[in-house]
Amino acid sequence: MQTTFLEKYQKARKEKDSILCIGLDPGLREFRRGDVVPLKYERGDVEKGLLEFCLETIEETADYACAIKPNSQYLLFTLSIKELKKITRKARENGLISILDHKLSDIGSTNDAAFYWIKEAGFDALTYSPFAGNIQEATNASHKRELGLLVLTYMSNIEAGWIQKQSLYEWKPLYQKIAEEIRTYESDGAIMGATGHITMDDIRMVRQQIGAEPLILFPGVGRQGGSLKPPIQAGGDNILINIGRDVIYDKNPGQKAKEYQKQIKQEIKDYKNQLEKQRRTAK
Amino acid sequence: MQTTFLEKYQKARKEKDSILCIGLDPGLREFRRGDVVPLKYERGDVEKGLLEFCLETIEETADYACAIKPNSQYLLFTLSIKELKKITRKARENGLISILDHKLSDIGSTNDAAFYWIKEAGFDALTYSPFAGNIQEATNASHKRELGLLVLTYMSNIEAGWIQKQSLYEWKPLYQKIAEEIRTYESDGAIMGATGHITMDDIRMVRQQIGAEPLILFPGVGRQGGSLKPPIQAGGDNILINIGRDVIYDKNPGQKAKEYQKQIKQEIKDYKNQLEKQRRTAK
Numbered sequence: 001m002q003t004t005f006l007e008k009y010q011k012a013r014k015e016k017d018s019i020l021c022i023g024l025d026p027g028l029r030e031f032r033r034g035d036v037v038p039l040k041y042e043r044g045d046v047e048k049g050l051l052e053f054c055l056e057t058i059e060e061t062a063d064y065a066c067a068i069k070p071n072s073q074y075l076l077f078t079l080s081i082k083e084l085k086k087i088t089r090k091a092r093e094n095g096l097i098s099i100l101d102h103k104l105s106d107i108g109s110t111n112d113a114a115f116y117w118i119k120e121a122g123f124d125a126l127t128y129s130p131f132a133g134n135i136q137e138a139t140n141a142s143h144k145r146e147l148g149l150l151v152l153t154y155m156s157n158i159e160a161g162w163i164q165k166q167s168l169y170e171w172k173p174l175y176q177k178i179a180e181e182i183r184t185y186e187s188d189g190a191i192m193g194a195t196g197h198i199t200m201d202d203i204r205m206v207r208q209q210i211g212a213e214p215l216i217l218f219p220g221v222g223r224q225g226g227s228l229k230p231p232i233q234a235g236g237d238n239i240l241i242n243i244g245r246d247v248i249y250d251k252n253p254g255q256k257a258k259e260y261q262k263q264i265k266q267e268i269k270d271y272k273n274q275l276e277k278q279r280r281t282a283k
Numbered sequence: 284m285q286t287t288f289l290e291k292y293q294k295a296r297k298e299k300d301s302i303l304c305i306g307l308d309p310g311l312r313e314f315r316r317g318d319v320v321p322l323k324y325e326r327g328d329v330e331k332g333l334l335e336f337c338l339e340t341i342e343e344t345a346d347y348a349c350a351i352k353p354n355s356q357y358l359l360f361t362l363s364i365k366e367l368k369k370i371t372r373k374a375r376e377n378g379l380i381s382i383l384d385h386k387l388s389d390i391g392s393t394n395d396a397a398f399y400w401i402k403e404a405g406f407d408a409l410t411y412s413p414f415a416g417n418i419q420e421a422t423n424a425s426h427k428r429e430l431g432l433l434v435l436t437y438m439s440n441i442e443a444g445w446i447q448k449q450s451l452y453e454w455k456p457l458y459q460k461i462a463e464e465i466r467t468y469e470s471d472g473a474i475m476g477a478t479g480h481i482t483m484d485d486i487r488m489v490r491q492q493i494g495a496e497p498l499i500l501f502p503g504v505g506r507q508g509g510s511l512k513p514p515i516q517a518g519g520d521n522i523l524i525n526i527g528r529d530v531i532y533d534k535n536p537g538q539k540a541k542e543y544q545k546q547i548k549q550e551i552k553d554y555k556n557q558l559e560k561q562r563r564t565a566k
Contacts, residue, residue: 027392028399131438133442134443155415157390159419
C-alpha cells in the first residue's frame with residue numbers, strides 16, 4: 001500500500017527527532033553564506049549556483065531537520081524538472097520530506113498540470129492557495145497523484161488579515177471556513193504564520209477545526225520576526241516549523257539548524273512541564 | 284519616459300484591431316495540432332516540443348490577436364528563463380504584449396523575487412492572486428520593475444463563488460472590495476471569468492469600481508463554455524478576451540484565431556447598433 005504524505009511526515013519526524021523545516025528561498029540579492037557569495041553565482045552561472053546552494057544546504061542541515069520547503073518563486077524560473085529532481089533526491093537520501101512552496105491558485109485543469117509536474121519532480125507535497133475555492137477538487141486531484149496538499153489558512157504577512165480573518169463566510173472568519181474545508185475534504189494540513197498578528201486563539205481554532213492528525217506548517221520564525229511559542233503551545237502535536245533565510249544565509253547553516261532544533265525541543269519541554277505543573281496545582 | 288503596460292496594451296490593440304488574447308496552456312495529455320502530436324514531443328523531448336509549440340502558435344495567430352498569456356503551471360517546470368525569453372521576444376517581434384498567467388500569491392519579499400524573474404524573462408505583465416491581501420505592496424513592487432499587475436477578481440471556475448462573491452468584507456462581496464483596491468492602489472486591471480456563474484451585473488459592478496481605464500481580462504470562452512456577450516456588453520472598452528485550448532489545439536490555430544477575432548468584432552458592432560437603436564427609441 002502507498003505511504004501517505006502524513007505517514008511520511010511522521011516517519012521523518014521520528015527518525016530525525018525534529019519538526020524543523022528548512023525553507024529554501026535563495027533570493028539573488030541576498031544569496032550568500034555568511035559573507036561569502038558562492039563562486040558559481042559570482043561567475044554568472046545562476047542555474048548551477050542556485051542548485052549547488054540548495055544541495056549543500058540540504059546536506060548540511062539534514063541531521064537537524066525533517067523537511068525542506070523550496071519556494072517556486074525563487075527557483076522555478078532558473079531550475080527545471082531535471083534540477084528539481086536532484087533536490088528532491090538529495091532530500092530523500094537524507095531522510096527529509098520535500099514540500100514545494102508553490103501556493104498554487106488555479107482552475108482544476110491547470111492545477112492538475114501543476115500536480116503532474118510536481119510529482120514528476122519528486123516532491124511529497126505542495127502548498128496551495130484556496131482563493132479559487134476548489135479545495136475539494138484540488139485535494140482529490142493531488143491525492144490521485146500521491147501528493148500531499150497543505151492549504152494556506154492564515155498567512156504570515158500582516159496584510160493577510162483583511163481577507164483571511166476579517167472577511168466572513170456565513171458569519172465566520174474566512175480562515176475558519178478554510179479550516180473546516182480542510183477537515184471535510186481531507187486535505188493534509190493548514191499553513192499559518194507564526195507572526196504577531198496571528199493569536200494563540202487563532203491557532204487553537206484552526207487546530208480544533210482540522211482535527212488532531214493533519215499538519216500545521218508554520219512559516220514566519222526568524223527573519224520575519226515570528227516566535228516559537230504560539231505554534232508550540234497552540235498548534236498541537238503535528239506541526240512543522242519553517243526557518244528559511246535565518247538558516248540558509250548563515251555562514252554555518254548546519255550549526256544554525258542545530259540551534260533551532262535544540263530551541264524547539266526546549267520550548268516543547270518547557271511547555272509540557274508547565275502543563276504538568278498546572279495539572280498538579282489544579283488537583 | 285517609460286511606456287506603461289496599459290499604453291502597450293492600447294498600442295497593440297490598435298495595431299492589430301483585436302482584443303483577442305491567446306492562452307498558451309499546452310497540457311501534456313492534450314498537446315496536439317488537430318490530430319497530430321508534434322514530432323519533438325513524440326520523441327520525448329518535452330522541453331523543445333513545448334517551446335516550438337508555443338513559438339509556432341504565436342506566429343500563426345499573431346495577425347489576429349493583441350496578446351499572449353502563457354500559463355506557468357504548464358510551462359515553468361520544463362522551460363526556464365532562456366526559453367521564456369524566446370517566447371516573449373517572438374511575441375514582441377509580432378506586435379503582441381505578453382502576460383504571464385502566474386497567479387502569484389506570496390508574501391512581499393517572495394513576490395519580488397517573482398517580479399525580478401518575470402521581468403528578466405521579458406513579460407509585460409503578470410496575473411496576481413489577492414489572497415495574501417497585499418495588493419498595494421504588489422502593485423508598487425511590480426510597477427517598480429515595469430510590470431503590469433492584473434488581479435484575480437472573480438474567477439471562471441464555478442467553485443470560486445463561495446469565497447469571491449459570497450464572502451463579505453465590511454458587508455461587501457469580496458470581489459467588490461478587490462475591485463476597489465485595484466482602483467485605490469492603481470493596479471493595471473481585474474480578471475473575471477466569462478463563464479455562466481458570473482452575471483452581467485457582476486461585471487458592470489467591477490468595471491464601475493475600477494474605473495474606465497484599467498483592463499479587464501476575461502478567460503473562460505471556448506472549452507470552458509463561456510460566452511462573448513457578457514464581457515462585450517458589460518465589460519467596457521478596455522478588455523481582453525482570452526481563448527486558450529480552442530485555438531491552440533486546433534489543426535489551424537491561425538484560422539481559428541481569425542474566426543474569433545471576427546466574431547468578437549461582430550459582437551461589438553451588434554451591441555453598438557443595439558445601443559444606438561435604444562437611444563433613438565428613447566428620444
